[in-house]
Amino acid sequence: MSPLRRRMIDDMQIRNLTSNTQRVYVAQVVRFACYFRKSPELLGPAEIRTYLIHLTQERRLAASSIIVTVSALRFCFTVTLKRPWVVEDDIPAGRQAKKLPVVLSKEEVARFLGAVDNPKHRVILTVCYATGLRISEAVRLKAGAIDSKRMVIRVEQGKGRKDRYVMLPPKLLDILRDYWKRTRPGEWLFPGRYPGQPISPLSIDRTCREVRLLCGIDKPVAPHALRHAFAVHLLEAGTDLRTIQLLLGHRNLSTTAQYLMIATSTVCATASPLESLDIGSPTLPDLVPV
Structure with a gap:
């Protein structure tokens, strides 16, 4: 070096x-x-x-x-x-294109998770959707991070080296307990190929690509797509934006606010002005054969 x-x-x-x-x-x-x-x-x-x-x-x-x-x-x-x-x-700094993520529906999430054959990979991806964790945060979970008494998961040193708590849904707790009983993973909840190391996020990315083809889902599917789905589905269910920001670990509320442009509860809740117009069906002229 x-x-x-x-x-x-x-x-x-x-x-x-x-x-x-x-x-x-x-x-x-x-x-x-x-x-x-x-x-x-x-x-x-x-x-x-x-x-x-x-x-x-x-x-x-x-x-x-x-x-x-x-x-x-x-x-x-x-x-x-x-x-x-x-x-x-x-040379001025380049401007990034502002692109909205394509979000999976609840039905597509269920179909996707149900098609993951590898039990460990399925639990990791379920964690991403159930809690909104980044894949880098999900693969580095330890058993001690699961607090079943308070029903929260402690995320240690997530992005930006910040600690935070996320929700622990009862259904996810049952899934994690069953996974623990079956595998007894040790220090890391999701151990990797090498001793003392968690599983690589690249393995989960590869699984997502393979399962997406099997499912016939035409939307891009990656672990981060499940995080997007978590945020949008919460927003559509009425969760306030500030709570979603805390769960996702966003520094700025403006980052979380992008989901307002995707959630159907926001985009489709307002009636179009067309609905208030009193117009009849258009009358088409008779076609005259040439």
Whole structure:
């Protein structure tokens, strides 16, 4: 490991960045260095500009990917190399397209979960839908996080290194108890292939792709789709937005508010002005044969 990489990792750990963020940032800086075949210490704003143009015009990466690359390079140059960041004076940050998630109906969720053959994977995906957990949070649950007396699940160090509590529905508690009796998993509720490690989220993603094809569901299905469904179905059932924000662990209410644009209880509750118009059925002229 080069001294620069070691120093950057130390800087990220001091600032309490998550292990996933550290991994992504290092990978982005390594790709940048490999593109020019030089250490970042020998590169500067001109090379950063050239690289971002390459990612945008030649590789045609999405704005979200470019933003991650910019964040990684900004950290490396401003924090680790202690240089000024002037790139955005030349290249403004890309704007991400605002896309609403496609949400599964309750019937589709039931059909999907019922088609998952692997018992462990089915329980994990059920947890995602029943509680709104991110897949990264669900796979890292421990038995001690299940509080059956208060009927809550404690999520430790979720996204943004924040702890929070989510609901523990009685039906989910029964499913988890049955799973525990059958498997006796140990420290991690959902152990992975390697001893002492939880299951990888990639395994669950792969299961979702396979089961979606078996079910014939034409909507995209991933663990995060079940989190979206959890939020929208709660909103349609009358749960207030602030409660949903706390359950999802969103920092800003505006992030949760996007579900207002999806929930049928909001979108379809107001009558169209067309309903108040007194118009008859259109009279079609008789067709005259030519």
